[in-house]
């Protein structure tokens with residue numbers, strides 16, 4: 001059985017989180033978002049959380065060794081055996097190097113999907129993004145607004161703006177992307193990876209998810225259809 005690690009790659013606001021959630025339902029693989037994992041640590045105010053809170057609030061990247069450790073532990077969990085979806089990782093060349101070794105040792109083949117989005121659209125998307133603090137559902141005021149304004153469709157919780165979706169932090173996040181993450185494009189394209197670019201500027205999220213699903217040469221046995229109600233991550 002071929003085992004894949006799907007790496008969703010792209011700037012902040014390119015729809016990685018939305019696609020990861022849709023593809024988790026389709027493929028049954030866990031969605032691993034380093035941003036979500038790090039935010040959980042900040043919220044629980046544990047040792048790691050206190051260490052990284054300021055960096056995250058500023059929109060800069062958390063040091064590689066801390067993120068690498070989290071990912072290494074997470075992908076060693078049994079639910080990752082058939083495959084998993086990485087959202088927001090790797091984000092630097094050293095992170096990609098460490099992941100490459102880890103995947104080779106565990107027998108996973110990486111598939112990189114680059115979500116291409118126009119710069120102006122990214123800024124508009126990030127500024128219009130809303131999050132349900134209870135279930136993690138993401139909304140976009142422009143293209144995927146909640147049925148009732150400011151309230152989550154699934155659990156009725158009041159929606160929030162993520163702390164790092166404020167305008168000045170958005171600029172810092174995009175700078176971090178340009179400086180530290182964008183160079184990975186070259187790394188992926190010339191490093192022998194299965195690499196695909198998908199136009200994610202327009203189009204319904206479900207249609208983009210279908211396009212991505214078709215790109216992964218996954219066999220039926222590597223899919224896992226989660227039982228209803230499970231798989232929240």
Ligand code: AMP
Pocket residue numbers: 012034035036038055056057059060061062063064067087088089090091092095164173
């Ligand atoms: P995200 O939710 O993916 O946009 O990530 C939010 C924030 O978490 C980023 O602005 C960084 O501060 C931090 N972060 C998430 N993933 C990584 C990563 N792979 N490397 C370093 N910092 C990260």
